[in-house]
Amino acid sequence: PLVLDDVLVHFDAQRAKAASRVLRDFADLGHQIFVFTCHEHIVKMFKAIKAEVRELPDCRQSQKVKDQVAEDSLTVSADASSRQAVADEFPEAEPSSPESEPSPEESDADSKNQAA
Numbered sequence: 341p342l343v344l345d346d347v348l349v350h351f352d353a354q355r356a357k358a359a360s361r362v363l364r365d366f367a368d369l370g371h372q373i374f375v376f377t378c379h380e381h382i383v384k385m386f387k388a389i390k391a392e393v394r395e396l397p398d399c400r401q402s403q404k405v406k407d408q409v410a411e412d413s414l415t416v417s418a419d420a421s422s423r424q425a426v427a428d429e430f431p432e433a434e435p436s437s438p439e440s441e442p443s444p445e446e447s448d449a450d451s452k453n454q455a456a
Contacts, residue, residue, distance in 0.1 A: 341372035348375075348382055356385060364391040 344363075348356045364386070367373045377383065386393050 341374060342366075343374045343376075345376045346379070346382075348385075349377065349379055356382070357389070360385050360389055360391065364389055367391070 348359055351359060360382075363373055363375065375382075375386070383393060383395070
């Protein structure tokens, strides 16, 4: 595939139209071409020459996703805080800590001692 990122933005209008036709014709021959741009006039130009255009979500939608992820992270943090508050209030309900459980080496040693 041919991947291009904002290659036409510094072209004058005439050259940009000519280049967009070349890219469209190259794609029509069966070649994969990805042209990325954040410039609406470039998108309109490709649509005007009947090139297949697929638009990715814009930055505002991306920001909504980022905000949702941040909100979900806050919810997880709040859940952790809630668990800590419950653990502080009811210490007997705390799960056993890893320090109170024997290590795998200690468990093997205990098993060998019991077998002897």
